[in-house]
Structures are given as structure tokens and as C-alpha cells.
Amino acid sequence: MPLRAVILYGTGDPTANTTAPTGALAGSGWQYEGAFNGLGGTVIATNYFITAKHIGGSVGNIFVFNGVNYTTDAAFPDPSSDLQIWRVAGNFPTHAPVFSSAPGSEVNLGLVVIGRGRQRGSAVTVGDDSHLGGWLWGSFDDVQRWGTNVVGSIFIDSTYGDLLRAPFNSDAGPNEAHLAPGDSGGAVFVLNPATNVWELAGINLAADGPFSASQTGANSFDAAMFDTTGLFVPGAVGGWVSAPNPSAFYATEIAVHRGFIEATVMGLSSVVSRKMHGNTAFDVHLPESGPPGIECRSGGMTNNYQLVFTFANDVSVTNAIISSGAGSVSTVAVQGNLVTVNLMGVMNAQTITLTLKNVNDGINISDVEAKMSVLVADTNADRSVDSADITNTKSQSGSAVTESNFRKDINADGFLDSADISLVKSKSGTGLPSTSVTLSAPVGSTSLRTFPLPPTKPRPSAILPRKKSGEQRR
Missing domain, CATH: 2.40.10.120 (Thrombin, subunit H)
Known part of the structure; x- marks a missing residue:
């Protein structure tokens, strides 16, 4: 029995x-x-x-x-x-x-x-x-x-x-x-x-x-x-x-780990928030598991950001939407295994979810989402802007922008200078919601x-x- x-x-x-x-x-x-x-x-x-x-x-x-x-x-x-x-x-x-x-x-x-x-x-x-x-x-x-x-x-x-x-x-x-x-x-x-x-x-x-x-x-x-x-x-x-x-x-x-599940099934290698600092691109990594990555760089007058998805295989995508948070999708470009999504109107001090709809790699079809927290001037990614961020930015003033310090180039103009320090000071006291x-x-x-x-x-x-x-x- x-x-x-x-x-x-x-x-x-x-x-x-x-x-x-x-x-x-x-x-x-x-x-x-x-x-x-x-x-x-x-x-x-x-x-x-x-x-x-x-x-x-x-x-x-x-x-x-x-x-x-x-x-x-x-x-x-x-x-x-x-x-x-x-x-x-x-x-x-x-x-x-x-x-x-x-x-x-x-x-x-x-x-x-x-x-x-x-x-x-x-x-x-x-x-x-x-x-x-x-x-x-x-x-x-x-x-x-x-x-x-x-x-x-x-x-x-x-x-x-x-x-x-x-x-x-x-x-x-x-x-x-x-x-x-x-x-x-x-x-x-x-x-x-x-x-x-x-x-x-x-x-x-x-x-x-x-x-x-x-x-x-x-x-x-x-x-x-x-x-x-x-x-x-x-x-x-x-x-x-x-x-x-x-x-x-x-x-x-399952729901809170849906990003990890979708990313695994669709062979997502990475998602980054990419900005040009002068003539050089630097990326903020956006992990699919755990707390969202924090983008600390300014989006400029129209709060523009760019997310780049890299898959293991070539994919097609129906469209992309911001499924939570304030902002909108302006363009979506698919080239082989890369999907580049340009955003506009992304407000500060929030976390957004960007969803690629109906990603298809020839084997599986699934939505794929990425979360990005946006907190301008949070150079140390601790979810708040304070004296530590001001000190960090001041310490790099006059230095060349590199992989190790690009987060201090808040306005992403390719220079670490007084403009970045002023921008950090102007955001002091802001933070991401608990x-x-x-x-x-x-x-x-x-x-x-x-x-x-x-x-x-x-x-x-x-x-x-x-x-x-x-x-x-x-």
C-alpha cells in the first residue's frame, strides 16, 4: 500500500x-x-x-x-x-x-x-x-x-x-x-x-x-x-x-523572484544602465536577484536613461514597457543578442521595473524584466545622499573618469569637477523609499x-x- x-x-x-x-x-x-x-x-x-x-x-x-x-x-x-x-x-x-x-x-x-x-x-x-x-x-x-x-x-x-x-x-x-x-x-x-x-x-x-x-x-x-x-x-x-x-x-x-526566473530561462547574461561620459561608456550593473542596482547619474533635463540587455542567444522582442514606476519608453532596438531600451521622464528617488515583452530565443518565450533604482548623487549606493557622497565626490575632483570612480561623475560629462560636487550637495537629504x-x-x-x-x-x-x-x- x-x-x-x-x-x-x-x-x-x-x-x-x-x-x-x-x-x-x-x-x-x-x-x-x-x-x-x-x-x-x-x-x-x-x-x-x-x-x-x-x-x-x-x-x-x-x-x-x-x-x-x-x-x-x-x-x-x-x-x-x-x-x-x-x-x-x-x-x-x-x-x-x-x-x-x-x-x-x-x-x-x-x-x-x-x-x-x-x-x-x-x-x-x-x-x-x-x-x-x-x-x-x-x-x-x-x-x-x-x-x-x-x-x-x-x-x-x-x-x-x-x-x-x-x-x-x-x-x-x-x-x-x-x-x-x-x-x-x-x-x-x-x-x-x-x-x-x-x-x-x-x-x-x-x-x-x-x-x-x-x-x-x-x-x-x-x-x-x-x-x-x-x-x-x-x-x-x-x-x-x-x-x-x-x-x-x-x-x-515566486513573484518576488520573477526577474531571476525569467532571466535564467531566457539566458539573460546581464542588464546595465549605460551612459556616455564624454566619449567613454560606463555601466551600472542591474542584478536580477537581490536588491536592485542604483543608478546615481543624472538623466539630464528630460531624465533620460538607457538600459542594455545582453542575452546568450539572438532574440526577438515584441515591445518594452515600464511596468512599475514613473517614466516611459522612447525607443527599443534589437540587434542579435542585444536589446537596447531608451527611457525618458524617469523620475528621481524611485525604483522602476522595465519589462521586455515576449522575448523569443527560438526555444523559449517569456517576458524579461529588470529593476533599476534611481537616486541621483548616491555615489556609494547606500540608498541615501549625504555627507559621505559629498566627501567621495570631492576626493575625486580633478581626476580622470575611470571604471572605479565614474559614479562620482554625476552629470556624466566626462569630468570630475565642481559641477558634480554642487549636484551632490543639491541632492543631499534625498533617499529611496524604505x-x-x-x-x-x-x-x-x-x-x-x-x-x-x-x-x-x-x-x-x-x-x-x-x-x-x-x-x-x-
Whole structure:
């Protein structure tokens, strides 16, 4: 008899939800799931799939999709999250759409989660009356299984970034799901109301726990808990604190890393903001992962900037738009593997998103976006203009403009002089809007627990808690 994977609230039937969901949940992502080293992975392009970075793997490992073996030939880890994209030799017959709306808009949307985790174990009772509060993690299994939940919030983890948090509620129906080790790398799909399409919104990462009935952490255990009355979890800064009630699972948010995903699939080598300083071009790098690059040079009277995309292969592009922020596209030029976009009216002290629509390299077709923060005179790229920028610019006055000091040539005229110093002084006190979100929430003081790659044989001692600090929820 097959063992169970995703832990369900309503049933212990080992055959439940082991085939594609039907009815209102038909087409909700099951058809895009494969198996990678016994864990989950989701096909996202003609020859790419995505999974969790912490599950490991090596080039040459096999990804199984629809009963067909595909050999991996390249890996692309995201440096700012737990996501990892793999390329395969061969073409998949279909692939999942990634979540296309703004990061954070997943909150309150219903979800379908797919994994290959553990059985539901023995009951856990809580409270003075010893009522049912959940179930221990049981034995490992390798059976793909689905469940449902709701994105309750976006949890900001100091190590893994923005995560979808899905609480395990007792009143949400029999398919309400929680996760355990072995579910890592599986997918979270939501029905995007903007497109009316089930889209990939998250990749399974972690769950609350371990739990203890003692503030000292004695006799701790791992479980899927819908009621944590009287239980404690490791605190972010040491000790044990009251457990979040109910407990929840976490998935890496796809939307906030959409730029990295699109860039990887389309073979984007680099994006830069380019300006001529006299007769020499100097570039500000705009990374696709992590904080946006900061352009500190003036756009002149009409706030003009130029972004240059370099791809691995020749491409075609339908058009380009500024999809967030103030500014407009004036021209788009495609020459082989280079796409040059000229912008105008780009206002200061903001972050813009420029999207190339329908980039086609002959294998894959996808939008590709780049983010650029604009803060004129922020020579040290610390998101504010202050005395440090003035000092930096003064120190280079009279020097030749080079790769190491071009950020001090604020007006990009090819000279480092008093005009640049005056411009920096005029912008002193300006800054980019804060990107931090600070909300008071019980879960913000708890630690997360990453699902490690399940060993060949169950070894509970290999499952280690991870202490965290600085988590927030928005």
C-alpha cells in the first residue's frame, strides 16, 4: 500500500489525493509536477524546471516528468533565496505559468500544494483537557499528493527572503494541508484572479517547529499542529517562546523572484544602465536577484536613461514597457543578442521595473524584466545622499573618469569637477523609499525549520532546527 505524502487534516486514507484534483481544482498544477531525486520539481519552460535549492542535486541527475527521464545539464541557484532552476537535455511537452501579479497579492488566495513528504503520524493532544491538536510527522514516503490551504501572509525571513505562509486551520475542510520533510521542492499554485489561471506561486521550503510542552524545550517533537495551546517553539534569539497558533508551512514566494526566473530561462547574461561620459561608456550593473542596482547619474533635463540587455542567444522582442514606476519608453532596438531600451521622464528617488515583452530565443518565450533604482548623487549606493557622497565626490575632483570612480561623475560629462560636487550637495537629504516592512506578529519571534533532503533511511537526528533572527510578516 502506498504511503501518504502531504499531511491532510480530514483523512488518514493513504490513497487520498494521490491523483490529479478535479472539479474546481482541475488544472491546478498537478500536471506540471515531476520528481527530482525523489522530491518535487515544477516544469517552468521548454527545458527548465524549478525546485528548492536546499534539496541538493548534481548536474547529470535525472528529472522524471510524465514518466520520461530528462538528464539535467546545468544548475542555476538563486543567490537571494532557496530557489534553484535546472536545465535539462530535451524539451518538455508543457510548462507551468509563473505568478504574474505583484508580489504580496497572493495573500488571502486559496492554494493547492503538492509534495512527496511523510505520513501523518500519531495524534498529539494539547491543553488541560488533552484535546486533539495535530499529528506527529510519520514515516517517509515518495508518493505525490496534493492538499489545499490559503496564503495567510508574506513572512520575511532574514535568510530566505519573502515566503508564503499558509496556516494549518481546523475549519478549512478535509483537504487542508500541512507539510513535512520530503515535501521540499514541491509547488504551491494559486488561481490568479487577474488572469483566471492557476499559476505557480511558491516552492515548498519550511514549517513551524519543533514543539515542546516545556519552556525549556524538553522532549521536543515535530508535528503538523492546528492547535498549539500550551506549546513552545525555539525563539529567534534563543530560548523557547509560545508557538504560533495554528502552525504553518512556508514556501518561497515566486513573484518576488520573477526577474531571476525569467532571466535564467531566457539566458539573460546581464542588464546595465549605460551612459556616455564624454566619449567613454560606463555601466551600472542591474542584478536580477537581490536588491536592485542604483543608478546615481543624472538623466539630464528630460531624465533620460538607457538600459542594455545582453542575452546568450539572438532574440526577438515584441515591445518594452515600464511596468512599475514613473517614466516611459522612447525607443527599443534589437540587434542579435542585444536589446537596447531608451527611457525618458524617469523620475528621481524611485525604483522602476522595465519589462521586455515576449522575448523569443527560438526555444523559449517569456517576458524579461529588470529593476533599476534611481537616486541621483548616491555615489556609494547606500540608498541615501549625504555627507559621505559629498566627501567621495570631492576626493575625486580633478581626476580622470575611470571604471572605479565614474559614479562620482554625476552629470556624466566626462569630468570630475565642481559641477558634480554642487549636484551632490543639491541632492543631499534625498533617499529611496524604505523597502522594509515591520509588523508585530507572534510568528515573527519564532524560528523556521528547513526541510532537509530526506536520507535513504529515516534518521530523525539529521533533521536539525535552525535559529533565526529578524523575521517579519507583512
